[in-house]
Amino acid sequence: MADPWESTMDHAVAIARKAGETSSHVPVCFRFIGEESVAAGESCILSDSPTWIIDPIDGTTNFVHTHLTVTSTLDLQVEFGVVYSCIEDKMFTARRGRGAFCNGEPLQVSQQKAVEQAIVATEFGSDRDPEVVDKIFQSLRNVLCLPVHGVRGAGSAAMNMCLVASGCVEAYYEIGVHVWDVAAASLIVSEAGGVLMDVEGGEVDLMSRRIIAANSKTVAERLVKTIVAFSPPRDDAAPSDRCEDSTHLSARKV
Numbered sequence: 043m044a045d046p047w048e049s050t051m052d053h054a055v056a057i058a059r060k061a062g063e064t065s066s067h068v069p070v071c072f073r074f075i076g077e078e079s080v081a082a083g084e085s086c087i088l089s090d091s092p093t094w095i096i097d098p099i100d101g102t103t104n105f106v107h108t109h110l111t112v113t114s115t116l117d118l119q120v121e122f123g124v125v126y127s128c129i130e131d132k133m134f135t136a137r138r139g140r141g142a143f144c145n146g147e148p149l150q151v152s153q154q155k156a157v158e159q160a161i162v163a164t165e166f167g168s169d170r171d172p173e174v175v176d177k178i179f180q181s182l183r184n185v186l187c188l189p190v191h192g193v194r195g196a197g198s199a200a201m202n203m204c205l206v207a208s209g210c211v212e213a214y215y216e217i218g219v220h221v222w223d224v225a226a227a228s229l230i231v232s233e234a235g236g237v238l239m240d241v242e243g244g245e246v247d248l249m250s251r252r253i254i255a256a257n258s259k260t261v262a263e264r265l266v267k268t269i270v271a272f273s274p275p276r277d278d279a280a281p282s283d284r285c286e287d288s289t290h291l292s293a294r295k296v
């Protein structure tokens with residue numbers, strides 16, 4: 043059987059060559075956006091160049107506490123998405139227009155559109171500013187009182203989105219995520235038949251740090267009416283306008 047990773051890399055190189063109009067003799071040029079490189083001061087701007095967006099550990103708090111789910115995410119902007127859940131040994135993959143898979147098995151979102159029967163995933167995020175925490179709790183209260191069947195959180199944004207793609211939960215929303223948390227899984231959700239939406243409706247903007255990933259427009263739009271929206275500093279803001287999340291500082295000290 044052909045190695046899917048090898049064909050993915052061949053395709054990635056072909057995309058890079060096309061973008062740069064280079065011949066096969068010239069080395070291809072990829073750009074990178076990674077959580078750690080951005081933390082070290084590198085830019086977080088998307089350009090026309092093919093860009094790998096990487097989160098080596100998504101679910102850092104779980105990792106530090108050896109708690110349940112930890113994933114690694116890799117995305118070649120809009121072309122491929124890979125999320126690896128290392129403890130479960132589950133490899134979620136998607137290629138634009140070619141579907142989404144878990145360990146090679148096709149993924150399909152849930153067909154449940156009644157929000158009262160839905161499980162909604164979310165996270166409390168990393169920001170401990172009391173005003174932000176209040177808004178997160180107001181949203182959580184509103185979601186519970188829709189009512190929904192249940193609220194869950196895997197502790198990894200990417201894993202929550204893969205659960206939507208797998209049909210285990212109907213929707214996931216969060217304000218405060220970063221582009222590297224959600225880029226790979228966004229493609230996995232849409233290739234599994236799901237929808238992505240901003241928390242105030244309309245198209246999702248992966249740099250905005252706000253996301254709804256749902257099995258359907260119906261469920262996503264119910265959440266839009268329910269979530270108390272706010273806007274954290276964008277990922278592509280100038281470094282001086284970005285702020286370090288408080289729990290990340292403590293996680294890195296470990």
Ligand SMILES: O=P(O)(O)O[C@H]1[C@H](O)[C@@H](O)[C@H](O)[C@@H](O)[C@@H]1O
Nearest residue numbers: 099100101102165167197198199
């Ligand atoms: O573990 P991380 O890569 O720092 O990602 C976190 C994310 O920053 C936070 O907003 C989410 O609540 C977590 O689910 C992510 O996994």
Ligand SMILES: [Mg+2]
Nearest residue numbers: 097100101223
């Ligand atoms: Mg992450």
Ligand SMILES: [Mg+2]
Nearest residue numbers: 077097099100
């Ligand atoms: Mg991370």
